[in-house]
Amino acid sequence: MSTAETPAQRLARNFSELLQELRVAQAGVQILFAFLLAVAFTEAYEEQPFGLRMLHLVTVLLATVSSALLIAPAVWHRVLFRQGRRADILRKANLFALWGVGFLAAAMTGTVILIAEVAVGGPVAIVIGVAAALMFATLWFALPRLFNHHADGED
Template identity: 65%
Template sequence: MSNAEESEHSRLARNLNELLQELRVAQAGVQILFGFLLSITFTDKYATAPTLVRGTHLVTVLCAAAAVALLTAPAAWHRVLFRQGRREDVVAAGNTFLLAGLGFLAVAMTGTVLLISEVIVGGWVAVLIGVAALLVYGALWFAMPLLTRDTSSKLGDDITDV
């Protein structure tokens, strides 16, 4: 069935299913990362870690927590609004939540790479590795898709067609 033949209801159902599938992938990763980050605070070495490392860890945990909140929000929206015929609102908000959640996840992953690099090599090399991680996430998750996006459609025109 071509997109022209697809009904509005079918398109929204497909969009919602695709969104939920994408969220499942991101949620698993961020939840594992969040658990790992929480466990670090209960190690003996953490108690003696420098303030910079502890501060980086806190920011990383907060970004991971924000990613969890954003990546689980569409499921809550769906559950609350699904019987009210608000699927289009759920898909549009879910798309925004997913993109914002991926941004916070990229920062949390970068912070994790930076923390591990600081323990292993330290100093400017750790910072360089952290910057490289941020560039990789930014390029793969945001810059490259935006560069390959069909420029004939306006940015908001297809928000519900995720």
């Protein structure tokens, strides 16, 4: 008896794995989004300088785009359910996931800059933000590329 996966089984497994990965990222972006929304309704928010409030707005928008991209694959799957389009959905969903975590990294970096600006201000806040951005870029994108040459392209 053969234990090899059929193409349909591989697609189903790959899509299932992608959805599991997206659940992790979605939880992060949803918690971040809730935090960012709550900040706008505090008394201290109105007292903040215009630039800091604009950074907050940009960060909210980055989290919004991230959320839309990370949720899109599940919605696409539901909309195109049983149309034999799983391979197409999976290709697009992979791009959405990568763009989604990229926007999540940007939103998290913006949040770090916001908090650092309130905590220490000035150039130190920018250095902290740059360090956060470099950490995300390295851990999420650069390091996986180092392992990319070992991939066989099957999945």
